[in-house]
Amino acid sequence: MSEPTDASAESVPGPRTTPQALPSLPPAGPQNQPDDCETEPGTASDTTAPEPQMRYVDLTGSREAVGRSIRMRDMARRLPQLVRRSLALAWRVDRRATVGLLLCQAVAGVMQALGLVAIAGTLTALLSNGDVYHRLGEAWPSVALLAGAAGVRALLGITVNWLSSRLGPLMSREAEQMLLTGCAEVELCAYDEPDFNRDREAADRGAQVTGDLIDEGQDLIASGASFLAGAVVLAGVHWVLLPLLVAASLPQALAQVSVARVRYLANLRSNGDQRMLSVLRWHIYTKDAYTKDAADQIRAGTMSTFLSGRYRQTVARINREDRAAADQGARMSLIGALCGGLGSAVVWAAVVWLLAGGRIGVGHAGTAVFALQTAGQSVRGLVAVGARAVRTGLYMDDWSGFLDKAGGFRMRRGPRRPAPPTRIEIKSVTHRYAGKDRNALSDVSLTLRRGEVTALVGFNGSGKSTLSKLVSGLYLPTDGQVLWDGVPTGEADPQALWQQVALVPQNYAHWPLTVRENVTLGQPTARGDAAVREACAAAGADEVVNRLGADLDTLLAREWLNGEELSGGQWQRIALARAFFREAGLLVLDEPTANLDPRAEYRIFQRLRGLARDRVVLLVTHRITNVAVADRIVVLDEGRIVQEGTYRQLAQQPGLFQQLLSYQVTSEPDGEKHGTRT
Numbered sequence: 001m002s003e004p005t006d007a008s009a010e011s012v013p014g015p016r017t018t019p020q021a022l023p024s025l026p027p028a029g030p031q032n033q034p035d036d037c038e039t040e041p042g043t044a045s046d047t048t049a050p051e052p053q054m055r056y057v058d059l060t061g062s063r064e065a066v067g068r069s070i071r072m073r074d075m076a077r078r079l080p081q082l083v084r085r086s087l088a089l090a091w092r093v094d095r096r097a098t099v100g101l102l103l104c105q106a107v108a109g110v111m112q113a114l115g116l117v118a119i120a121g122t123l124t125a126l127l128s129n130g131d132v133y134h135r136l137g138e139a140w141p142s143v144a145l146l147a148g149a150a151g152v153r154a155l156l157g158i159t160v161n162w163l164s165s166r167l168g169p170l171m172s173r174e175a176e177q178m179l180l181t182g183c184a185e186v187e188l189c190a191y192d193e194p195d196f197n198r199d200r201e202a203a204d205r206g207a208q209v210t211g212d213l214i215d216e217g218q219d220l221i222a223s224g225a226s227f228l229a230g231a232v233v234l235a236g237v238h239w240v241l242l243p244l245l246v247a248a249s250l251p252q253a254l255a256q257v258s259v260a261r262v263r264y265l266a267n268l269r270s271n272g273d274q275r276m277l278s279v280l281r282w283h284i285y286t287k288d289a290y291t292k293d294a295a296d297q298i299r300a301g302t303m304s305t306f307l308s309g310r311y312r313q314t315v316a317r318i319n320r321e322d323r324a325a326a327d328q329g330a331r332m333s334l335i336g337a338l339c340g341g342l343g344s345a346v347v348w349a350a351v352v353w354l355l356a357g358g359r360i361g362v363g364h365a366g367t368a369v370f371a372l373q374t375a376g377q378s379v380r381g382l383v384a385v386g387a388r389a390v391r392t393g394l395y396m397d398d399w400s401g402f403l404d405k406a407g408g409f410r411m412r413r414g415p416r417r418p419a420p421p422t423r424i425e426i427k428s429v430t431h432r433y434a435g436k437d438r439n440a441l442s443d444v445s446l447t448l449r450r451g452e453v454t455a456l457v458g459f460n461g462s463g464k465s466t467l468s469k470l471v472s473g474l475y476l477p478t479d480g481q482v483l484w485d486g487v488p489t490g491e492a493d494p495q496a497l498w499q500q501v502a503l504v505p506q507n508y509a510h511w512p513l514t515v516r517e518n519v520t521l522g523q524p525t526a527r528g529d530a531a532v533r534e535a536c537a538a539a540g541a542d543e544v545v546n547r548l549g550a551d552l553d554t555l556l557a558r559e560w561l562n563g564e565e566l567s568g569g570q571w572q573r574i575a576l577a578r579a580f581f582r583e584a585g586l587l588v589l590d591e592p593t594a595n596l597d598p599r600a601e602y603r604i605f606q607r608l609r610g611l612a613r614d615r616v617v618l619l620v621t622h623r624i625t626n627v628a629v630a631d632r633i634v635v636l637d638e639g640r641i642v643q644e645g646t647y648r649q650l651a652q653q654p655g656l657f658q659q660l661l662s663y664q665v666t667s668e669p670d671g672e673k674h675g676t677r678t
């Protein structure tokens with residue numbers, strides 16, 4: 001098994017998934033120069049403040065503790081559990097292959113034992129006294145058995161390889177699938193828990209190595225069978241050889257377990273750095289809408305030296321961990337090998353002693369030599385594979401631990417299926433995100449009605465998006481209630497509730513799908529493309545679609561075959577078309593026109609009134625001059641409602657709204673000041 005790294009992180013971002021945010025990088029100081037890459041930050045120069053590092057922090061220390069606990073005792077305890085777990089997963093993905101694999105292994109074990117018995121028979125016959133032809137005649141049935149057993153074992157080996165190479169990838173994919181399902185079912189608030197995201201990444205890596213367990217399980221069974229066969233034959237020669245053999249194998253076994261522990265711990269320590277590398281690679285290599293064209297900014301900001309320096313620094317830290325682990329591992333292996341060598345010498349001395357004392361014959365001595373070699377090899381194999389399997393098991397623990405954790409966050413709301421709402425009441429709602437020491441919203445009360453457009457305005461961070469997510473039932477409030485026609489969002493079936501939500505979030509997804517799928521979100525209606533085109537026309541996306549090569553079939557993914565890339569505003573039109581397409585009772589638009597040109601923006605705001613006729617509309621916007629379209633404007637400040645009223649009322653009242661309005665109006669050229677719609 002190759003040491004798992006956070007290479008998964010590379011595959012995670014993909015062409016269109018949101019990458020991890022690049023941590024805020026400190027200004028380039030002397031310690032950031034590439035030349036300093038071998039120096040631990042903070043020690044490079046005492047004159048500079050220690051550089052803040054993005055490292056994974058094991059807040060509980062539990063993983064480190066688990067890693068430290070890899071000992072022979074733990075291994076023996078965990079191995080059966082591991083075998084059970086990998087068999088259960090294998091059974092889930094392919095029962096026939098699993099049964100076939102187990103059968104093959106059992107038969108291979110029997111063949112191994114038969115092979116050893118045959119060797120014993122051959123040697124006894126050949127090394128006995130008497131005529132050579134007679135001896136050969138005595139030996140041939142054993143030779144035939146030996147050859148037959150070897151042939152069957154070879155065939156079984158090929159079958160085992162075939163079956164396990166089918167099962168391994170299936171198991172990894174199934175483990176990944178279970179993660180995806182687990183994540184899709186959790187409350188959104190789970191993602192705000194720092195532990196949840198860290199554990200999700202660890203679980204990802206666990207899922208990847210799951211397939212290795214099948215190979216390791218097979219090796220374990222094979223070594224176990226081989227050891228048993230050797231031990232039985234050896235015990236037949238003389239019982240004293242058996243405990244001696246085990247004692248001789250023990251030092252190497254202990255050394256190998258220690259090496260496994262050292263390597264797991266080293267990997268654990270460089271986890272954060274591995275992750276950092278993949279985040280840096282993502283930002284350095286990629287030119288993408290999500291990274292806001294980082295490649296452009298790296299050039300324009302002449303950041304490449306700084307970023308490569310950071311990269312090299314991180315690589316240097318990983319290398320240091322690896323080197324230390326390799327050195328320590330080699331020292332342990334050396335001590336184990338020396339002690340093991342001494343132990344083997346004792347075993348061989350015992351064989352000679354038994355032979356010299358006439359306690360065993362020459363034939364038996366020859367058998368003992370073979371059996372000792374076989375059993376010794378299998379003990380070493382057992383421990384080596386066992387240590388590897390335990391390490392894989394630790395990664396798998398991350399996977400299964402995360403599934404348990406996700407289970408804890410699973411949505412358990414209620415069975416009520418809300419109809420399109422006529423009235424949404426927000427009653428004394430307070431919301432605080434996980435790990436925050438301040439409320440995002442405090443004691444907010446508000447009623448939204450069908451037929452009305454309600455606009456939320458306020459400074460950045462005042463809680464507008466949070467309120468829109470609470471209204472949509474994406475989050476449940478920490479305190480207070482959001483009631484859809486009297487039904488608290490916490491008691492409604494979430495899927496049924498979201499059927500009634502059309503949402504254009506502030507950061508909408510650029511799905512690498514066709515235009516049609518981007519609009520329908522994979523849920524076409526009976527009206528087919530006519531409905532898609534109508535929604536596109538309403539959002540101004542028809543102009544975008546008309547210019548695409550394959551109309552609604554155009555794949556909106558530049559890197560993919562036949563894919564086409566859209567501009568920021570064109571993407572926003574598609575996101576709006578999604579919301580207009582959806583036949584939902586609540587329309588939530590969070591900054592829906594931030595990227596639109598003035599003409600497109602004007603059209604969207606014009607449409608809002610019509611849309612509100614048969615639905616509740618909640619609009620979040622910074623375009624204060626455009627909110628006149630709303631029936632009611634709610635002004636938020638630091639999570640509280642500070643003003644509420646019509647545009648006309650608020651524009652005339654001293655207060656935050658007037659202030660916001662004045663900023664926007666004064667930023668326009670003098671001649672435009674009176675263009676404000678009232």
Ligand SMILES: Nc1ncnc2c1ncn2[C@@H]1O[C@H](COP(=O)(O)OP(=O)(O)OP(=O)(O)O)[C@@H](O)[C@H]1O
Nearest residue numbers: 192433436440459460461462463464465466467506
């Ligand atoms: N997922 C989150 N986890 C933790 N804190 C969050 C999260 N989302 C928002 N916050 C915090 O909640 C507060 C309100 O954020 P919110 O996104 O609701 O503001 P906003 O009014 O929409 O701002 P903007 O105008 O910038 O979009 C902010 O202090 C923000 O830091």
Ligand SMILES: [Mg+2]
Nearest residue numbers: 464465466506
């Ligand atoms: Mg917002």
